[in-house]
Amino acid sequence: MIATGLATGTTADPDIAARAVAQAMSRLAVTHANSVLLFLSDAFARDPQPALLAASRQSQCIQIVGCSAAGIFTEQDWVLDTPAAAAMIFSGDLSLTTAHSPELDDLVLALTAPNAINRGWINAPGRRFGGVAGNATGHGLFKVWNNGKINPNNRCELYIQGASGEIGVSHGxxxxxxxxxxxxxxxxxxxxxxxxxxxxxxxxxxxxxxxxxxxxxxxxxxxxxxxxxxxxxxxxxxxxxxxxxxxxxxxxxxxxxxxxxxxxxxxxxxxQPLAAERSMRVTLDRTEQILGHRPDFAIVASSSGRGPSFYGGEDKDLQVITRLYPDMPMIGFYGNGEIGWLNNANQLLEYSTVFGLFHYDV
Incomplete structure (x- = not known):
């Protein structure tokens, strides 16, 4: 019910988004999606709307959700400094829906641009995980979208319907x-x-x-x-x-x-890289134990200061995930601040990797 696709190009061509979506849909052998979680590299940040339209047409779906970011990744690979798109397709009984009024215990995917960070929004009801779609400096024309359109508030919050999840935070x-x-x-x-x-x-x-x-x-x-x-x-x-x-x-x-x-x-x-890699392993294990199931898919928000540049040219956080869960669909982005649930409160974090592990409700 979940699959990902990753596509790159030389310019911010909307076809890159369509190819990422098509790749994920071919893995599921479906003709349409219920929802698409779409992360675009910063090459698309100035005007992502054509790419959103291309993804919507390819998926036959209007619920295109996501953000632009300094870098993006799936379980296949990570991409920095290159026009790219990462897509996660939700099908079957799974979908992404807008969380208008979350309850205290609701698990919420929260995305925001640097110019829309709001402490009241982060601390609103719901166990939140996600991140700030900025680069290492916290500047740039980064955007957030929902329902296939750029969100004028530059932030959104979403339920993952049809799956149960738990949040993990690795400080490293x-x-x-x-x-x-x-x-x-x-x-x-x-x-x-x-x-x-x-x-x-x-x-x-x-x-x-x-x-x-x-x-x-x-x-x-x-x-x-x-x-x-x-x-x-x-x-x-x-x-x-x-x-x-x-x-x-x-x-x-x-x-x-x-x-x-x-x-x-x-x-x-x-x-320290060795400590960060060890922290990721321990946090994944602890989060899986709380989930009570081997996860079926994951959504990740990682600090720009915690990615390949920190690990000497390879993202060992992603390697830990793919070694523990081979072939598990995963999607994420590198941002400038991570949102995670810690000590019964939502926190805006630094230099961390925050993730949600999910198990199908079937």
């Missing part, structure tokens, strides 16, 4: 310290942790190979805000990553991308 970090209470902060600056200077604690716990560098690689250092019981937060993935903006030798504080209140719990972490 190596913890450098145990969770510690923030004992002093000022705006975006964390001044002390457990009454130790924040920078002193960070510098002392950096691995030797990092300390020997001329400069601390701030793009790899993260603060991790803990939710719930700190003793089990790391093992259960109950934390969100916050980028480090600057270190301040004068007062030994560290400036973060968002505020941490005094009394909150956090730990220092290092973004």
């Amino acid at each position: 970090i190596r913890a450098l310290t145990a969770p510690t209470v923030v004992t002093a902060s000022n705006g975006f600056d964390v001044i002390s942790l457990g009454r130790q200077a924040a920078l002193n604690l960070l510098a002392r716990e950096l691995p030797l190979e990092v300390r020997e560098l001329d400069h601390i690689p701030l793009h790899l250092i993260m603060a991790a805000e803990v939710f719930g019981d700190p003793d089990t937060a790391l093992a259960e993935g109950r934390y969100r990553l916050i980028p480090v903006i600057a270190t301040n030798p004068d007062d030994r504080s560290v400036t973060l991308a968002s505020r941490l209140a005094e009394g909150s719990m956090m730990f220092w972490a290092l973004r």
Whole structure:
């Protein structure tokens, strides 16, 4: 009931979208689809409507849903910096429908463009997963569509009808310290942790190979805000990553991308490919156990900072999925912020991979 297609070209030709759809439909041997989840590369971002029309004609379906993104992928391959389309066809008893008024426990696929991120929308009812359809800088003419048309609000939320699903969040970090209470902060600056200077604690716990560098690689250092019981937060993935903006030798504080209140719990972490790959395996296994079934298909939103460039030219997150679930249909995109359900709340995440694993309701 589910299949994917992936097509590329040299220019943003609408036929690329039609070919991706046709490839997926041929795998299912169907003449029409109930719904199409369509991700287009950023080459289509300025005017995706012709590609949406081509996908609609090919699928004989008006429910074309998706977004443009810096990169896209299926279980077949990933594509960056090339005009491309990835399509997932829903047929039989499966479909995508607009979620107008989600209930608290509803599983919702949430997509948004960078200029439409809204904290109230992210925190609205429903267990949400998805991402921000932007590039690594958070800029660009990225768009979101639903019902075969560009959504003027540049965001949408959807039910996956005919399947049960669970959300997984893989942060992909190596913890450098145990969770510690923030004992002093000022705006975006964390001044002390457990009454130790924040920078002193960070510098002392950096691995030797990092300390020997001329400069601390701030793009790899993260603060991790803990939710719930700190003793089990790391093992259960109950934390969100916050980028480090600057270190301040004068007062030994560290400036973060968002505020941490005094009394909150956090730990220092290092973004590391081996840890990320291991995190992906563990998170997939845990999510499958919660689902209670071997998944039939997956939808993935991955950070642009977590894809092939992070792994040295290959996306090992995708390799983990395809090794665990050979031939399972999967579709996703690389964005600039991931939306995931953590500690009974929707969170806007950084440098993470968020996915939904789904099992047919039959």
